[in-house]
Amino acid sequence: MAVTNVVVIGRRWYISLLLFINYLFHKTKLCTGLTTALLLSEDSSYSISVIAKHMPGDYDIEYASPWAGANYMPVSITGTPAQSWERDTWPALENLARNQPEAGVQFQDLKILNRKKDGDTVTAKWFAGLLSDKPWWSTVFPNYCQIPNTQLKEGVDSGHAMTSVCINTAIYLPWLVGECLKRGVVFKRAELEHIKDASTSHHSGEKPGIIVNCTGLGSLTLKGVCDLKLHPARGQIVLVRNESNGMTATSGTDDGPDEAMYVMCRPAGGGTILGGCYQRDNWDSQPDPNLAIRIMQRCVAAHPELTGGRTIEALDVIRHGVGLRPARDGGARVEKELIEDTWVIHNYGHGGAGYQCSYGCAKAVVELLDAHNYDKPRL
Template sequence: MFEKNVVVIGAGVAGLTTALLLSRKPGYKIVVAAKHMPGDYDIEYASPWAGANYMPVSIRNTEAAEWDKNTWGPLEDLAKNYPEAGVHFQDCEIHSRAKDVGSATAKWFAELLSPSPWFAKVVPNFRTLPKESLGPGIDSATVFTSVCINTAIYLPWLVSQCLKNGVTFKRAVFPHVSAAAASGVHPNGNVDVVVNCTGLMASKLGGVEDKTVVPARGQIVIVRNDAGKMLDVSGTDDGDGEACYVMTRAAGGGTILGGCYQLGSWESQPDPNLAVRIMKRAVEMVPALTNGKGIEHLDIIRHGVGLRPVREGGVRIAKERIEGTWVVHNYGAGGAGYQCSYGCAQATVDLIEEACRDVRARL
């Protein structure tokens, strides 16, 4: 069989999911080469910091919505059948305040806040909550069964599944995307396709340098307190760039309190004043966190900052020849990296197979 040699740059959720789906196909020898690996915590490496969950914000009838739709099935399967992956089911409530209409957060969450979003027919148990059950200031709300992912378990699980399928992992930093095809990177020598899953670093990678990719800074507080469910609200009274959401990670991963969406900010250190606002909003929205008491009753594990790799125009899934090598891109998912991961990875694998057919035709 004609063996196809592939190098995937990047070991975030996009790179690992792409490598996993490709490794399930016969005839591929895959190397994941990355600066950061699961277990690392670095501001350039967004995946460990994510919540992470399934809460689609993609607009209906778009490629992005299709990628999100195609991701629900695999995540549901993991939650049902593979507890070792660190994914569990969790009720997700979406709260809307009429006064947030037109705000940055409400625009970002427009589809999510809809009383009849496209994903209502995808996720289980979607319904509208009765008005009398809502807290003060909340004008409407929906609820559905979602999943929440413990990234500290899930990312290593993806690596383990790749290793089981023969994928090789190595540390590498590439100044240019074509350097991933250079001698010594792949054990078989020649490289047929390079897959670019560099996230935010696609803005700096030579040969790509996509300046439409910018950070959207997120700050979270991780606590031991259990919220019991996932909640998100359409906005806050603390400014356009701030948000309020709560989710409890699977398998003892703690509860995430967030957050913010600070477009263009590379600041890596937590802002203590923002942390206080995040905690106050969370305790007000979910009194069960502290049994109705104040933020001093939150048991903090750590503060975190992650940079979502936001791309103008959304995720880039495309193939092109760069310096004679086929390069397939999968980057720019912003804050949706987990909830579109399988859909995007499958679309990427389809392009890798196209590129490999072209390589074979040239031989």
């Protein structure tokens, strides 16, 4: 969960950016909060504190960012705010893949496969923007093309191929922390019950005048916010040592309307993520062994190189993972609100798109904060 607070003292802005993680999964809020802190720290007039319940290196059902693949695979619909967030995020990830290999971001081939019969399933609706016949992101990716019908497997009606990026989250999240530390950001662990608790959080002891809330699913129960539009979208993955050739995602499966098939090989020896599912309102934190078997079977069928043509028994499993995506009816909330006597900028509810929206949403937060502070008298 993240909160940012600002007060004006002298000619220096004091900011407390708290990352208080409640329930997070696949591509979610620690990434969003850390990226927000990173972009805010580019302004040397800001003094920033980051407070988090969980930090990179922790493994917990409440902290799902390490379980993410992660990758850049746009799911937003044309004309929505999420489209601009995803579009604004690509240049930053592309730059990291090109120029900063230590960040754990790497170019990889990506294939998106669409089956018309999946049109009304939960998975296809989740991937809606990804499955468009004329996707807005076709001009974003290098090497984009539609896959010729002659190259599609039986049962697949259309497909897209492109060069995207895959992120080793075990490397990337600590890298984000390191970049923030180099810019003077202060980190400490804490857990908040009320959004206004952030008002006493800054390491300077100053009372901040604005809070940036990146609490993910935590905003469902965080006092002062309690956003009932939030709900969990449970995901389950299998992390294996076997390596795939590139990344693949399909519009659905024959195993159930909320089950998915996606494969991504993390760079720098991070293992391969096999997924998955999108189970709305399911809070179960334990892996379903039967679902795990179906996931592995689907992924091996799509990527036989994982096992050299053998069965799933040839998979070298590192661990099974479960987490809760912070989904929100109506989409992510990125806006300013007055709660009692405190201004709050919200940045949460991105579902499974936290990484691929991270820089775009952080940019939006910076713009909201700049507009809030514009022409404010400086003591």
